[in-house]
Amino acid sequence: MLTPVLAALLPLLLLFRISFCQYSSDQCSWKGSGLTHEGHAxxxxxxxLRCSQGSLEWLYPTGAIIVNLRPNMVSPAASRLSVCIKPSSDSRGTNLYLDRNGKLRLLLREQDQAEGKVQCFSIQEGALFIEAVPHLDISRRITAFQYELVSERVGLEAQSLSAPCQPCSDTEMLLAACTSDFVARGSIRKVEQEEEHSSVTVExxxxxxxxxxxxxxGGVRVRRWTGHIKMPPHCGxxxxxxxxxxMGTVRFGEAWMGCAPRYKDFLRLYHEAEQQGTNPCQVDTD
Structure with a gap:
C-alpha cells in the first residue's frame, strides 16, 4: 500500500521540480542530503549509477530520489542482469519501491531495512524509487545501502541464501567447480552458530x-589460506x-557456501565425467 505522501506525489510528478544529480566522480557511489529539498518537500x-557495485547514502531524506542503476555496457547481456541491494543495519527514513513506467512495487519498508537482508530484482523491473517517510525530526534519519549488479542466476541464489539446505546433485557439483566465485580445497576448523547464520572457519x-x-x-613459504564461509544455521x-x-558465492564481500562435497567424492565424479567427455570445464586435480 502506498503511503499518503506517495499517493499524493505520483499524480503531480510531472509538475514537480525534478533536479538531476551529476554523476559521482567514479559513477559508482552517491552521497546526498535531503536538506537541499527542505524548501521543496x-x-x-x-x-x-553506472558501476557493477557501489553504495548510496542519503542523509536527512526529504522528498524522493530515483536511482537509475545501469552498467556501462551495451549488449544483450546487460538486460539480463539482476540488482542486489543490502541495506545498512542503521538505514532508516525511507521506503524503497521499484518504479517501472510510473507503476510502483514496494520493495522494502523503512522498518525492514534494519534487518540488512539482501534484496534482488531484475534490472528490467525498473529504477529504485526512494521516498522519504515524514518525520518531525529527520536529524537521525539516514538511508544507506550497498548494491551489486549480478547475473540473473546469481541474483536468484542471493535471494535464497537463507533457504533450507539442499544437497548438490552430481551435475551441480561439477558445474559449481567451473562457475563459483570461490573454489578451494581444505578442511573445517571451527563452526560458530549465530542468530542469522553459521560461520565456518576453514583452512x-x-x-x-x-x-x-x-x-x-599464511605467507609465501606457507602454502595455506584461512577464511570464513557463511551458511544458514540449520545446515548442521x-x-x-x-x-x-x-564452492560458493561472494555477496557484498562475504562468502556463502554453495556445494561442499568431500574432495574424494568430487574427484570420483570428476574422473567419471572426464572419461565420458561430459566435464563442463577442466580442474587441476594434481
Missing part, C-alpha cells in the same frame, strides 16, 4: 579461484576430519 532527484591447502580476498594467505555443518571442496 516534493522534489524528486535523479541519481545515475585451505589448495586455492583454485576466489573472486575477492575471501581467503587470506560440523567440525571433523576430511578434505572438502568448498
Amino acid at each position: 516534493r522534489d524528486v532527484e535523479q541519481v545515475y 585451505i591447502n589448495r586455492l583454485y579461484r576466489q573472486k575477492t580476498q575471501v581467503f587470506v594467505s 555443518v560440523r567440525t571433523g576430519d576430511g578434505k572438502f571442496l568448498f
